[in-house]
Amino acid sequence: MTTHTQSFTLAGKKGLVLGLANEHSIAWGCAQLARQQGAEVVASCLNEKARPFIEPLTAAAGIDLKPCNVEQPGDLQALVEYAVARLGRLDFVVHSIAWAPLEDLHGQVIDSTSTGFARAMEVSCHSFATLAKLCAPHMSEGGSLLTMTYLGANEAVPHYGLMGPVKAALESLVRYMATELGPKRIRVHAVSPGPILTRASSGIASFDDLMESAVRKAPLGRLVSLEEIAQLCTFLCADASSGMTGQTIYVDAGCHAVA
8 A cells, every 4th residue: 555645746657748838838837746746747739839838848847748739630649659658658647728719719609600619629628538548548557637627617707608618518528537437447537727827718808807806706815826726636646536536626716616
């Protein structure tokens, strides 16, 4: 049996983190802390154009970086194959990617195009299921699969629009994946951070207003930090959370608890 101290570390773990864009990315926070906790990590950015914004950080941290666009056939499979070749196995995977066409994201949900809706669902939701299918055979000792959601999955948040239904589907997907992968000792969670300024969130209209509203609503009276989000993800990837699966877990200074 692992000791109490060992269960709270990622020492010796092997992980894959998707979605690095810059130093403000949730994915970067997770990859950086996992590395500091002793894990070996392979990470992805969107494409070669994005690489210069993140590679100086990953190189300094000893993290391998590979481009991956989940809309490009074969990219996700190539990323997993690369990670397994570098690491030998996978113990945890963090899926921190979300996207929708701006014209659909900024409009009313009832005005969204079927094409835009489908693309948002593929990138932000179904890619997590595909990723799990590719990674599960390489998680022979069990492990953790994490994805990122938001309160707008359960409440109609102003300006969140199309991503609300997409994230609701993602949270449901987590529960079904947890049921299906539980016998393999693979745990699945959705992490729901409060609003934090990232490249992805900057595409949401009036995001500054959303952050100000969150501060007023939160029992802690503030936003959460990238480090706090990464700390939760590290816990969920560690053996300390071995009895948990299928949950949406909030790290939002308490916003979700207030009407």
